[in-house]
Amino acid sequence: MAILEIKEYGEPVLREKAIPIKEIIPEILNLIKDMAETMYADSGVGLAAPQVGVSKRIILVDGEEDGLIVLINPMIIQSEGEVVEEEGCLSVPGIYSKVKRLSKVTVKALNENGDSIEITKEGLIARALQHEIDHLDGILFIDRIGRMERQILLNKLKKKKQKNSV
Numbered sequence: 026m027a028i029l030e031i032k033e034y035g036e037p038v039l040r041e042k043a044i045p046i047k048e049i050i051p052e053i054l055n056l057i058k059d060m061a062e063t064m065y066a067d068s069g070v071g072l073a074a075p076q077v078g079v080s081k082r083i084i085l086v087d088g089e090e091d092g093l094i095v096l097i098n099p100m101i102i103q104s105e106g107e108v109v110e111e112e113g114c115l116s117v118p119g120i121y122s123k124v125k126r127l128s129k130v131t132v133k134a135l136n137e138n139g140d141s142i143e144i145t146k147e148g149l150i151a152r153a154l155q156h157e158i159d160h161l162d163g164i165l166f167i168d169r170i171g172r173m174e175r176q177i178l179l180n181k182l183k184k185k186k187q188k189n190s191v
């Protein structure tokens with residue numbers, strides 16, 4: 026197991042459309058283990074494979090009482106309502122903004138054993154599921170906020186990076 030490097034805003038892999046998994050080979054299972062270790066090391070509530078530089082359709086969310094949820098080729102098949110809450114991303118460090126999301130989602134996917142599963146979640150986990158599935162399509166949470174606010178946040182991010190590089 027290993028903690029992987031998190032790709033940050035500006036890395037092209039975060040903007041790619043990730044490729045579906047055809048077969049769950051040992052290499053994929055190892056990647057999932059490393060992703061889980063990375064997510065918990067960074068206290069994230071979710072992680073998508075493109076965030077560790079792998080353009081494949083795999084996401085993880087911490088399902089609280091359900092423990093770790095691994096979803097391969099996830100798809101939202103049902104939803105209910107809308108809710109606005111603050112959100113952040115390990116790939117856009119230090120930046121938080123209110124984002125409108127569906128309040129309840131049902132996601133269909135394969136688990137790590139290759140079984141077809143469906144999960145229905147509300148609240149923080151529903152939000153994390155939508156955020157991580159967005160990553161698989163090259164979408165970041167800052168794409169889902171107003172143009173002016175995005176510009177302000179991106180300037181803040183730029184200044185932070187300059188500080189870190191000195």
Ligand code: NI
Pocket residue numbers: 113114115116156160
């Ligand atoms: Ni993210």
